[in-house]
Structure formats: C-alpha cells, structure tokens
Amino acid sequence: MALTLELRDLHAEIEGKEILKGITLRIEQGQFHALMGPNGSGKTTLSRVIMGDRRYKITGGGIFLNGEEITNLPTYERARRGLFLTFQNPVELQGVKLFTFLRSSYLVHYPNDGRSFQEFITYVQSKARLLNMDTTLLSRGVNEGFSGGERKKAEILQMSLIKPRIAIVDEIDSGLDVDALEAVAKSLKDTIYSEPRMGVLLITHYQRILKYLSPDIVHVMIDGKIIMSGDYSLALKIEEKGYEWIREIK
Amino acid sequence: MDKGDKIKGLIAENVNGDNIITRARYPHIFEEGLNKSVVEEISEIKGEPEWMRRFRLRALEIFNSKPMPNWGPPLDIDFNKIRYYILPDEVKARKWEDLPEEIRETYEKLGVPEMERKYLSGSVAQLDSEGVYANIKKKFEEKGVIFLDSDSALKRYPDLFKEYFFKIVPVMDSKFSALNGAVWSGGSFIYVPENVQIDLPLMTYFRMNMQQEGQFEHTIIIAEKGSYVSYIEGCTAPIYNVTSLHSAVVEVYVKENAHVKFTTVQNWSRDILNLSTERARVERGGRMEWVSGSLGSKITMLYPSSYLVGEGASASHLSISLASDFTWKDNGSKVIHFAPRTSSKIISKSISLRGGTTVFRGLVRIPKGSVDCVSHVQCDALILDENSRNFTFPHNEVYEETATVTHEATAGKIGDEQLFYIMSRGLTEDDARSMIVLGFLDDVMKEIPLEFSIELNRLIKLKIAEMGGTG
Known part of the structure; x- marks a missing residue:
C-alpha cells in the first residue's frame, strides 16, 4: 500500500520558543513536494519534528501515516515505517565505518536480504559509483572528514539503499558549488524517481535545485506557517522577487 | 607419595x-x-x-x-570475611542451577557453548578440551615450552620457579602483592626457550591439569632471548566466583629481543573486587604488549607496569575499561624507561554508563641518562549519561632533555544529534549507543585478538542494553 504522510495543524517548540505554528500538509507516496522559505522560517525544524527529534516538543496537532497517529512514536519506528530524512549537516560518527553503518541500517529494513557480506559490498560499491562517489569513503568513519559534497552524496547513498517510501530532503543543495549541485540533483532525481517511486518533501532555500527536479507542488513557509502553495511557477516567482512580496500579500 | x-x-x-x-x-x-x-x-x-x-x-x-x-576507589574490605x-x-561440586540467574542468562545471550558455561560457572573443574588441544600441546612440548598451572610448575620445575617467583614484583610491593604471596594458588607458568616462536596464542583453555582458577593466582611468563609468545587469559563471559576478592600477581620476563603479548579480558561478576598487580621486565631490544579488557567486577584497580631495563626495549599498553551500574574501574599504566632509546605507547579507552566511574592513572618516568626515549600517552573517555563519571590522572616524570613525550586526552559524551541521526536510519536507541561506543573503540579493536574482539563487541552491546551483562 502506498504511504501517505499527513501533518494536521502541527505545533512545535524548542526551549519554550514556538517554531511551528500550525502546519497542515499531506504528502502521498509518488508525489514530489518542495518546501521553500527564508532562513529561520522553521523548515529544518519541520523536517526534524516529522522524524521525531526529541529535542522538540509537540504542543499541538499531530503527525499521521496512513491515518495512524505517529506523533509520539520513536524515531526508529518512523524510519521502519518508511520515513527517511537526509540531513543538511549530517553529524560525524567517529570510528563507525560508513560501510558498517550502511549494512546495519540496510538490514533493519531488509532483514531477509539474501546477499552475502561480499555481495553486499559489491552492491554498495556499484551504488556509490552511480553517485560518482569515491568508494574509499566506505571504509572511513561516517562523515568523518568528508567534504560538504561527500556528505551529501553519502546521504543520497543511504537513501538509495534503504529506498524509503517518503523522504524528507533537507537543504541538500546547501554549500555546493554549481557543478556539485548539478551532480547531486541528478543523483537525487535518479533515486527518487526509481520504482517504486518515493514521496518527497524537499526543503530548499533556493529555486536553483528545483529546475533539475521538477516538483509537483511548491509550498512557501514563513514564520512557522505554510502561507502559500502552488506549482513550479511559484518557485520561479520567488527566484525573481524573493519572499517579501508574499509577506506583503498576506 | x-x-x-x-x-x-x-x-x-x-x-x-x-x-x-x-x-x-x-x-x-x-x-x-x-x-x-x-x-x-x-x-x-x-x-x-x-x-x-x-x-x-x-x-x-x-x-x-x-x-x-x-x-x-573506596575499598571497604573485611579480610576476616x-x-x-x-x-x-x-x-x-557446585551445580549449574545454583548460579545466579543473571549469570546464566548472560551466558545464554553471549552464546557460550554449554561445556564452557559449565566450566566457567565452576560446575566442572576442567574444560573437556584435551582431545582438541592435545596436538597443540604436543607441539609446544617438543620445542621445550613449559605451560602449566603454577602449582604444578612449582612441583616439576622447582628451581626455575623459584628463580622468577616474586622477583619483578617484590612481595612487599603493596598490601595486595603480599596477600598474594601468602595465599597464592593457581595461575599459569609459561617458559619459552631461546628463539622459540609460538605462533598460536596460549590460552588458559589449553592448559592441562588445570586447577580451578582461584582468586589469588600467580602467573609467571619467561620469554628467553629472541622468543615470542602471546598469552590470553580470562574470557568475556562473566566469571562467578565463590569469594569476593580477586588479587592476582603477574610477572613477565622479556629477555633480549623477545616479544610477549599478554591479553587479559575479565568480566568478573558484580560483587568482586579485582585488585591485581601485573608487571613486566623488558631487556635489550625486547617488546612487551599488554592488552586488557576490563568489563566486570565491582571495583577494579589494575595498572600493568613495564620496566624497560635494556636499550631499545619497548612497551605497548592498551586498555579498554567499561564501568556500568555504579561500578568503579581504576585502570592505568606505568612505564619506567630505565634504559636509553626505549619507547612506550599507552592507549586507554574508557566507557562509563549508568552511574559507573572510570579512572585512568598513567605514570611515565624517564630518568636522567635514559637518552632518546619516546613515549606517547593517549586516554580517551566516553561518558554515556549524566550519572556516570571519568577522571584522568596522567603523570609524566621526565628528567632527560632528549626525551619525546606526548600526551593526548579526550573526554566525550554521546551527542543527541548522533543518536537522532542513527535512529533516523531505523536503528534502536540501544543499537545507536552500541554503534557509537564501538566506533569509539574502533582504533584499538584491531589490536585485540580476533576471537576476543568479536566477543567484546557482543558483550558491549549487551552491557549497553538495559538487560545486559552482569559485570
């Protein structure tokens, strides 16, 4: 069954400060949503709250998967039900080899995978090569000393192995130069459009990555609320005029 | 008779x-x-x-x-009890069924084979492994290697035993070395003749005529010129003992250009005080390696020492200690560079969780005249929660200008962001913690004999899970 993620009037705060002020959103598997907004509008908070980051407190509303409430479910349970988050600044895991990490997380999702250890290495290496990723990174600590671009590729590699049903992609374009951006966008596209198609909530500050990816719906978030939704032309308009005009309309 | x-x-x-x-x-x-x-x-x-x-x-x-x-650590011992x-x-005579339940459970979780479980629990005095190891034993003996329990060695090789007994560790070294001198029983005696290299590690399992491991073992290892031996003591399964005090003495004699690797892994049950003395004397060009994994016991005080007495001798001290559930691991290393151009490396990794305390005490001494010595000390601590603690007391006494002494220390906690990141991939919180802890140990794991590193991996996972371990 295809997965549907729903946010119903979701409110969340951190250290007493309200960041999400009533978000309602419905993402079906196979749909591609883009979420745009200026710095500090709460986009990253939204991605973390969906994934169950305990540092945020939910103060109202809820999160639902196929109608079942998951607002209080631990992070790993959400992941096991098909949600995935690529991090804007993925943390370093000292001494935890990327390959070990990939294998452990893969086996959580595919416990009956018949591949031997050796076959899995070959499989991961082929996936990494598709992303133009240096395969020696696999034997390094997760994100340990990785460049910005390498970290983003490692995130996409994980996504392409786990094949989540709905992925939240948080500012995968940040800190990349134009060439790296194009490469990352292409890999991302291959990953999310491979069958079975994922649902995607792609968070970005800029329109530039969207031109490679053609989202179905574009949402604009300002000050903890989604205040406008539209098709791709909305992203182009933001590119041209910035966010101020939306504030003025509202 | x-x-x-x-x-x-x-x-x-x-x-x-x-x-x-x-x-x-x-x-x-x-x-x-x-x-x-x-x-x-x-x-x-x-x-x-x-x-x-x-x-x-x-x-x-x-x-x-x-x-x-x-x-x-606070030692409250009633020696009359x-x-x-x-x-x-x-x-x-003790029965398997008489063991505390948590110990039995841990054996099962660790997958210790039934025969070994019975041995470890003391319900059989000897591992039924003679058939398996008879060939190995024969090979040793053909080369003149002696590998016996210390009581038998005293009987069969009285002069050799006397020559090395309580020599590098003087009996008046401390209250506990004196205690060992008074009541010692059991332990291993290993003699490796000149230029004999033993390619397989000697494990206590292989030792024939073994007496039940006592709480006051006295182990002696003599590696003659140019020889090599690796000795592995203990096991990762929790050892249940009848009494609450373990106080062993280990003496290692590394002759010219010989090389000894001494690996000890202990997971004493949680009521045991482990207060042992381990020391090596390393002659010209010799090499001593200490590898220790300290997982169990209520309190451990253990500071393996290397006395580098010959030019070019070297020592490596590597320890992993884990203190959980209000236990106290007081570990450390002591290296004295008595001779020129000697080198030492001390690496300590400690993990404390659920109210555990880990302490590192290091002493490196380079006296005047021991020219061109090199020493590196690294101690890393990982503290898993608010109730747990680590203290680090490195102490370097360097009286020689030509010495190169470096010291690094880190103390870290598991970050919320790391846990969140790993859990977002579908791993449970316990798995996430284990993964971070094993990552923390990664650079020392490769120094540990393979069979132990696998067990150690499994054990650490158990300890981190609430249900885990007994140590």
Missing part, C-alpha cells in the same frame, strides 16, 4: 562424591579469615617445599604490617 598428592588422590576417587572426606580432614579450611595456620594449611595441602611455606608466612607478616592504599583457599573439589 606426599600429603598433597594423597589429597588429590582422594579427590580423584570422589569425583562424583560429596567431598565429605576433604571436609572432614580439613574442616577449618572452609572457614573465613586469614592467619598463620590458614597459610600453613594451604601450603601443606599443596605439599609445598619448606622454602615456600616460609615465604608464605613472611608474606603474611608483610601483609599484616602494610596499610591499605590511601588513594583510589574472606575465604582464602577453595579446594578444587568443592568448586567442582
């Missing part, structure tokens, strides 16, 4: 018996407390030579005259 052999004969005849004979004959052995007559009885039962009996008595006097250490000698037969 001397008296000790008679006793052994009696015990052998009563393998399935209820040790009535031994009880009747030595009733007071089963009492708690330490005095002259207890020490004399131990010596008598073992049928020891006169010099050893006198040695034990002198050690007892030293023990009585020495104060308790005035530093380190401890039993100092356990007859092998008495231990053997």
Whole structure:
C-alpha cells in the first residue's frame, strides 16, 4: 500500500520558543513536494519534528501515516515505517565505518536480504559509483572528514539503499558549488524517481535545485506557517522577487 | 607419595562424591579469615617445599604490617570475611542451577557453548578440551615450552620457579602483592626457550591439569632471548566466583629481543573486587604488549607496569575499561624507561554508563641518562549519561632533555544529534549507543585478538542494553 504522510495543524517548540505554528500538509507516496522559505522560517525544524527529534516538543496537532497517529512514536519506528530524512549537516560518527553503518541500517529494513557480506559490498560499491562517489569513503568513519559534497552524496547513498517510501530532503543543495549541485540533483532525481517511486518533501532555500527536479507542488513557509502553495511557477516567482512580496500579500 | 598428592588422590576417587572426606580432614579450611595456620594449611595441602611455606608466612607478616592504599576507589574490605583457599573439589561440586540467574542468562545471550558455561560457572573443574588441544600441546612440548598451572610448575620445575617467583614484583610491593604471596594458588607458568616462536596464542583453555582458577593466582611468563609468545587469559563471559576478592600477581620476563603479548579480558561478576598487580621486565631490544579488557567486577584497580631495563626495549599498553551500574574501574599504566632509546605507547579507552566511574592513572618516568626515549600517552573517555563519571590522572616524570613525550586526552559524551541521526536510519536507541561506543573503540579493536574482539563487541552491546551483562 502506498504511504501517505499527513501533518494536521502541527505545533512545535524548542526551549519554550514556538517554531511551528500550525502546519497542515499531506504528502502521498509518488508525489514530489518542495518546501521553500527564508532562513529561520522553521523548515529544518519541520523536517526534524516529522522524524521525531526529541529535542522538540509537540504542543499541538499531530503527525499521521496512513491515518495512524505517529506523533509520539520513536524515531526508529518512523524510519521502519518508511520515513527517511537526509540531513543538511549530517553529524560525524567517529570510528563507525560508513560501510558498517550502511549494512546495519540496510538490514533493519531488509532483514531477509539474501546477499552475502561480499555481495553486499559489491552492491554498495556499484551504488556509490552511480553517485560518482569515491568508494574509499566506505571504509572511513561516517562523515568523518568528508567534504560538504561527500556528505551529501553519502546521504543520497543511504537513501538509495534503504529506498524509503517518503523522504524528507533537507537543504541538500546547501554549500555546493554549481557543478556539485548539478551532480547531486541528478543523483537525487535518479533515486527518487526509481520504482517504486518515493514521496518527497524537499526543503530548499533556493529555486536553483528545483529546475533539475521538477516538483509537483511548491509550498512557501514563513514564520512557522505554510502561507502559500502552488506549482513550479511559484518557485520561479520567488527566484525573481524573493519572499517579501508574499509577506506583503498576506 | 606426599600429603598433597594423597589429597588429590582422594579427590580423584570422589569425583562424583560429596567431598565429605576433604571436609572432614580439613574442616577449618572452609572457614573465613586469614592467619598463620590458614597459610600453613594451604601450603601443606599443596605439599609445598619448606622454602615456600616460609615465604608464605613472611608474606603474611608483610601483609599484616602494610596499610591499605590511601588513594583510589573506596575499598571497604573485611579480610576476616574472606575465604582464602577453595579446594578444587568443592568448586567442582557446585551445580549449574545454583548460579545466579543473571549469570546464566548472560551466558545464554553471549552464546557460550554449554561445556564452557559449565566450566566457567565452576560446575566442572576442567574444560573437556584435551582431545582438541592435545596436538597443540604436543607441539609446544617438543620445542621445550613449559605451560602449566603454577602449582604444578612449582612441583616439576622447582628451581626455575623459584628463580622468577616474586622477583619483578617484590612481595612487599603493596598490601595486595603480599596477600598474594601468602595465599597464592593457581595461575599459569609459561617458559619459552631461546628463539622459540609460538605462533598460536596460549590460552588458559589449553592448559592441562588445570586447577580451578582461584582468586589469588600467580602467573609467571619467561620469554628467553629472541622468543615470542602471546598469552590470553580470562574470557568475556562473566566469571562467578565463590569469594569476593580477586588479587592476582603477574610477572613477565622479556629477555633480549623477545616479544610477549599478554591479553587479559575479565568480566568478573558484580560483587568482586579485582585488585591485581601485573608487571613486566623488558631487556635489550625486547617488546612487551599488554592488552586488557576490563568489563566486570565491582571495583577494579589494575595498572600493568613495564620496566624497560635494556636499550631499545619497548612497551605497548592498551586498555579498554567499561564501568556500568555504579561500578568503579581504576585502570592505568606505568612505564619506567630505565634504559636509553626505549619507547612506550599507552592507549586507554574508557566507557562509563549508568552511574559507573572510570579512572585512568598513567605514570611515565624517564630518568636522567635514559637518552632518546619516546613515549606517547593517549586516554580517551566516553561518558554515556549524566550519572556516570571519568577522571584522568596522567603523570609524566621526565628528567632527560632528549626525551619525546606526548600526551593526548579526550573526554566525550554521546551527542543527541548522533543518536537522532542513527535512529533516523531505523536503528534502536540501544543499537545507536552500541554503534557509537564501538566506533569509539574502533582504533584499538584491531589490536585485540580476533576471537576476543568479536566477543567484546557482543558483550558491549549487551552491557549497553538495559538487560545486559552482569559485570
């Protein structure tokens, strides 16, 4: 069954400060949503709250998967039900080899995978090569000393192995130069459009990555609320005029 | 036949018996407390030579005259509430079912084979491994290697034993070395002749005629010129012991260009105080490696030492200690560079969780005249929660300008962001913690013999899970 993620009037705060002020959103598997907004509008908070980051407190509303409430479910349970988050600044895991990490997380999702250890290495290496990723990174600590671009590729590699049903992609374009951006966008596209198609909530500050990816719906978030939704032309308009005009309309 | 052999004969005849004979004959052995007559009885039962009996008595006097250490973890020991000698037969008579449940559970979780479980729990005195290891043993013996329990070594090689017994560790070294001198029993005795390289690690499992591992073992390793031996002691499965004090002495003699690797992994049950003395004397061009994994016990105080007495000698000290559930691991290393161009490397990794305390004490001394010595000390601590603690006391005494001494220390916690990141991939919080801890240990894991690193991996995962471990 295809997965549907729903946010119903979701409110969340951190250290007493309200960041999400009533978000309602419905993402079906196979749909591609883009979420745009200026710095500090709460986009990253939204991605973390969906994934169950305990540092945020939910103060109202809820999160639902196929109608079942998951607002209080631990992070790993959400992941096991098909949600995935690529991090804007993925943390370093000292001494935890990327390959070990990939294998452990893969086996959580595919416990009956018949591949031997050796076959899995070959499989991961082929996936990494598709992303133009240096395969020696696999034997390094997760994100340990990785460049910005390498970290983003490692995130996409994980996504392409786990094949989540709905992925939240948080500012995968940040800190990349134009060439790296194009490469990352292409890999991302291959990953999310491979069958079975994922649902995607792609968070970005800029329109530039969207031109490679053609989202179905574009949402604009300002000050903890989604205040406008539209098709791709909305992203182009933001590119041209910035966010101020939306504030003025509202 | 001397008296000790008679006793052994009696015990052998009563393998399935209820040790009535031994009880009747030595009733007071089963009492708690330490005095002259207890020490004399131990010596008598073992049928020891006169010099050893006198040695034990002198050690007892030293023990009585020495104060308790005035530093380190709180030691509250009532020496009159401890039993100092356990007859092998008495231990053997214990039933598997009599073990505390958590120990049985841990064995099962660790997947320790049934035969080993019975051995470890003391419900059989000897591992049924003679068939498997007979060939290995034969190979050793053809090369002149001696590998015996220390009591047997004293009987069969009295002069050799005497030459090395309590030499690098003087009996007056501390209250606990003196205690070992008075009541020692068991341990391993290893002699490797000149230029003999033993390619397989010697493990306590291989040792024949093994007495039940006591709580006061005395282990001696002698590696003659140009020889190599790797010795592995203990195991990762929790050891359940009848008494609450373990105080061993280990003496290692590394001759010219010889190389000894001593690996010890202990997971004593949570009521045991582990206060042991381990020391090596390393001659010209020799190399000593200490690898220790300290997982169990209530309190451990253990500081393996290397005395580098010959030019170009080197020592490597690597320790992993884990303190959980209000236990205290006081570990460290001591290296004294008595000779020029000697080098040492000390790496300590400690993990504390659920109220555990880890302490690192390091001492590196380079006296004037020991030119061109190199020493590196690295101590890393990982603290898993708010209730747990780590203290680090590195101490370098360098009196020689040509020395190169470096020191690094880190203390870290598991970050919320790391946990969140790993869990977002579908791993549970326990798995996430284990993964971070094993990552923290990654750079030392490769130094640990493979069979242990696998067990250690499994054990750490167990310890981190709430249900885990007993240590």
